[in-house]
Amino acid sequence: MPSPPAFETFAHDADIGVRGRGSTLGEAFANAGRALTAVVTDPASVREVLSVEIACEAADPELLLFDWLNGLVFEMATRRVLFARYEVKVEGARLRARAFGEPVEVARHHPAVEVKGATWTGMRVAREGGVWIAECVVDV
Amino acid sequence: MDLSLLKRRTELEWVIEPRGKMRVPGLLFASEPLVRAMDHKVFEQVTNVATLPGIRAASMAMPDAHWGYGFAVGGVAAFDPDEGVVSAGGVGFDISCGVRCLRTRLTRADVEPKKKDLADALFRAIPAGVGSRGRIRLSSEEMDRMLRGGARWAVEKGWGERGDLERIEEGGQMRDAQPEAVSDRARARMRDEVGTLGSGNHYLEVQEVAEVHDTAAAEAFGLGVGDVVISIHCGSRGFGHQIGTEALREMLDAGRKHGIDLPDRELACAPVRSKEGEHYLGAMRSAINVALANRQVLTHLTREAVGSVLPQSDLTLLYDVSHNTCKVETHTVEGKPHEVYVHRKGATRAWGPGHPGLPDRLRPVGQPVLIGGTMGTSSWVLAGTEAGMRASFGSACHGAGRAMSRHQALKQWNGKQVVAELESRGILVRSPSLRGVAEEAPGAYKDVTEVVLATEKAGLARRVAKLVPVVTIKG
Numbered sequence: 001m002p003s004p005p006a007f008e009t010f011a012h013d014a015d016i017g018v019r020g021r022g023s024t025l026g027e028a029f030a031n032a033g034r035a036l037t038a039v040v041t042d043p044a045s046v047r048e049v050l051s052v053e054i055a056c057e058a059a060d061p062e063l064l065l066f067d068w069l070n071g072l073v074f075e076m077a078t079r080r081v082l083f084a085r086y087e088v089k090v091e092g093a094r095l096r097a098r099a100f101g102e103p104v105e106v107a108r109h110h111p112a113v114e115v116k117g118a119t120w121t122g123m124r125v126a127r128e129g130g131v132w133i134a135e136c137v138v139d140v
Numbered sequence: 141m142d143l144s145l146l147k148r149r150t151e152l153e154w155v156i157e158p159r160g161k162m163r164v165p166g167l168l169f170a171s172e173p174l175v176r177a178m179d180h181k182v183f184e185q186v187t188n189v190a191t192l193p194g195i196r197a198a199s200m201a202m203p204d205a206h207w208g209y210g211f212a213v214g215g216v217a218a219f220d221p222d223e224g225v226v227s228a229g230g231v232g233f234d235i236s237c238g239v240r241c242l243r244t245r246l247t248r249a250d251v252e253p254k255k256k257d258l259a260d261a262l263f264r265a266i267p268a269g270v271g272s273r274g275r276i277r278l279s280s281e282e283m284d285r286m287l288r289g290g291a292r293w294a295v296e297k298g299w300g301e302r303g304d305l306e307r308i309e310e311g312g313q314m315r316d317a318q319p320e321a322v323s324d325r326a327r328a329r330m331r332d333e334v335g336t337l338g339s340g341n342h343y344l345e346v347q348e349v350a351e352v353h354d355t356a357a358a359e360a361f362g363l364g365v366g367d368v369v370i371s372i373h374c375g376s377r378g379f380g381h382q383i384g385t386e387a388l389r390e391m392l393d394a395g396r397k398h399g400i401d402l403p404d405r406e407l408a409c410a411p412v413r414s415k416e417g418e419h420y421l422g423a424m425r426s427a428i429n430v431a432l433a434n435r436q437v438l439t440h441l442t443r444e445a446v447g448s449v450l451p452q453s454d455l456t457l458l459y460d461v462s463h464n465t466c467k468v469e470t471h472t473v474e475g476k477p478h479e480v481y482v483h484r485k486g487a488t489r490a491w492g493p494g495h496p497g498l499p500d501r502l503r504p505v506g507q508p509v510l511i512g513g514t515m516g517t518s519s520w521v522l523a524g525t526e527a528g529m530r531a532s533f534g535s536a537c538h539g540a541g542r543a544m545s546r547h548q549a550l551k552q553w554n555g556k557q558v559v560a561e562l563e564s565r566g567i568l569v570r571s572p573s574l575r576g577v578a579e580e581a582p583g584a585y586k587d588v589t590e591v592v593l594a595t596e597k598a599g600l601a602r603r604v605a606k607l608v609p610v611v612t613i614k615g
Contacts, residue, residue: 011545013179013207040270041575063389070385077378078328080271104271111270112575113340113546114378116233117385119209120405139209139233139381140340140546 004131007031009038012137017122018069019135025061025125026095028132029068030086033099036072037083039138041109046084048100059093061125065134068095069118073138077114080104113140141178152203152598156183161403162190167198169532169598174203174590181207182214188403189217193411194224196473196480200532202487203594204541204586209233210406213486216535218471219412221479225400226417227409228387228424230483232464235383235424236431237342237375238488239510240308240460241521242439244446244453246368248348251610257449258346259568259611265445266344266438267336268615269572274335276437283327286334287319290429291460294436299335304436306499307457309489312436314429318422322379323386326423329378330430335437339573339615341580342374343512344442347519347607357505357523357604361458369607370446370455371519372438373512374615375464376431383423390416412481421466428465435460458521459508463488463538471533482533490524490536490601509601511592512539515569515614516562516582519607520592527599536601540588549584550575558582562612571614580614 010017016039020031037043052075056067068088076082083101104111121137146154146168154175156166166186168175182205189211190199196218205214210229219225251258267274278286286293291312294300305312337344349367352358363369376383391408394416400409410416443455466483473480491498491507498507506524513519517540528534544552555574558581562569571577589606596603 009547011547013181013545014213014542015209016546066389073385074325074329074382077381078331080273106269106271106572109270110573110575111339112573112579114270114338116381117388120388120408121209123405139384 007035017137026088028134030088032134033086049102168201170203171594185212194220202537204537204591218480218482225409233384234375235380235427236462238462241458242370242455261445263570273332284319287426290432291436294433299440308460317425321422326382333377337615342615344613346611350608351606353603360505376427380427492526492529513588514582514585521605522601540585543586546579553578553581
């Protein structure tokens with residue numbers, strides 16, 4: 001059986017869900033970030049020409065995922081960038097990350113939609129069979 | 141939705157009898173096929189909202205209701221000022237998202253030979269899609285003035301005409317906005333987004349009046365068959381999204397602190413009379429002003445673009461509605477006038493004839509209720525009714541609602557085909573994203589006319605005119 005994808009989006013009525021998997025919580029969060037990019041464009045079309053540091057803190061891993069994804073939404077919106085890859089470290093309640101990407105180029109990225117924000121719908125951070133899963137529905 | 145869970149009160153009214161922690165009944169306004177097609181989640185969400193403290197009369201769903209965040213999209217709920225709550229999930233992320241409709245003094249015959257030039261001029265003038273920026277850069281003082289002033293601020297800055305203001309809800313300026321309740325991050329997201337359309341289901345459309353169903357109201361609205369109008373659908377951009385996001389986080393704690401027992405975390409709310417509730421209301425009202433200012437600036441850009449192609453045009457505002465709001469209004473509850481906090485999430489205010497809040501010219505016929513359709517189908521202008529004032533706190537539907545996910549739409553259509561197919565039917569589409577066009581393909585939405593007919597039959601609003609697209613600028 002093929003292993004499940006590291007990141008994917010899933011259908012949710014008018015909105016869309018993002019899901020990341022990884023051997024660590026940080027890796028699952030990084031992959032949830034790639035799924036967030038996939039809502040907007042094909043992550044493979046995004047080059048790595050700049051990087052942005054993001055940090056957040058929340059004791060509950062679900063709150064941390066909420067803050068992490070909303071942190072990315074904020075950076076994408078205010079810097080007009082898309083991210084290809086993330087390095088995420090989660091230590092206790094603290095998350096520190098670097099996101100690598102480039103400015104939006106409409107002709108090449110064909111960005112479909114802006115993400116308005118992460119929500120509590122379908123919010124789940126769990127470890128199953130040794131794999132971390134981080135997922136929720138985002139409002140578009 | 142399973143019809144056996146509901147009690148049919150009239151042909152178009154379906155009641156969820158109070159049970160468990162429900163404080164009031166649920167009430168769905170829809171035809172039988174529309175109720176059947178609704179997701180069971182709508183039932184759950186209408187039921188959950190009915191448990192919130194201080195809710196009055198009923199937890200309602202409009203004919204286009206679908207699964208939303210906490211509250212169903214198409215949800216209407218009114219709360220008592222002293223016992224009730226305010227909920228960010230009851231307003232939605234895109235605060236004060238709405239539609240405005242401009243009359244042009246042009247006919248289809250005037251526009252047809254210049255259609256391509258008009259489409260290109262509008263596409264150049266209107267910043268649309270992901271990553272687009274507006275022409276305006278705001279200092280923090282100017283930002284505060286916009287947050288307090290709304291469309292009135294925009295008109296004072298020269299983006300519009302005085303006469304526009306009376307044709308906007310609240311006279312173009314939401315009172316009691318509190319810029320001090322707005323975070324730096326929300327401000328950062330708006331710094332260069334004033335006068336941008338956004339993406340997703342937001343659009344600017346040149347439309348032809350295809351049918352008139354109520355001659356007297358159409359005349360009062362200045363609409364006749366063959367006339368060309370322009371509709372703009374967008375909201376408070378990143379500003380509203382940021383305020384919504386922050387409120388979801390803050391209200392989680394507020395609910396707990398005030399002992400509100402929630403059946404679902406998505407319903408996070410705060411008492412109207414609490415620090416957290418007032419904070420959200422102050423920020424949310426600022427976002428309403430941002431949306432009103434944004435649509436006003438877009439109107440100015442539209443006037444310039446249309447004037448450059450068709451100098452004989454004269455764009456005047458028919459009306460501007462917001463369909464994601466919480467507003468303080470007076471309604472009759474249990475036979476007495478009562479001040480309530482009406483949450484309309486994906487629902488349009490639809491005040492009936494005689495309402496003192498309407499401008500003189502519109503008061504005899506009721507408020508124009510602007511219903512957006514999809515690129516290939518139709519949009520509608522309705523008018524508010526007295527029956528709707530009694531039945532639904534003066535609220536009606538807001539649009540077609542999606543019939544399938546973006547995922548499914550993307551599998552089924554390709555953007556180029558959608559554009560070509562629409563062009564063969566005389567509709568020109570301009571969009572920065574072909575993927576976006578595919579995700580918003582007309583077939584991905586429900587039939588807006590079915591929704592509008594149910595709204596009329598339920599007495600919430602009456603049909604005035606049907607609009608069909610000529611040019612669509614898609615974000």
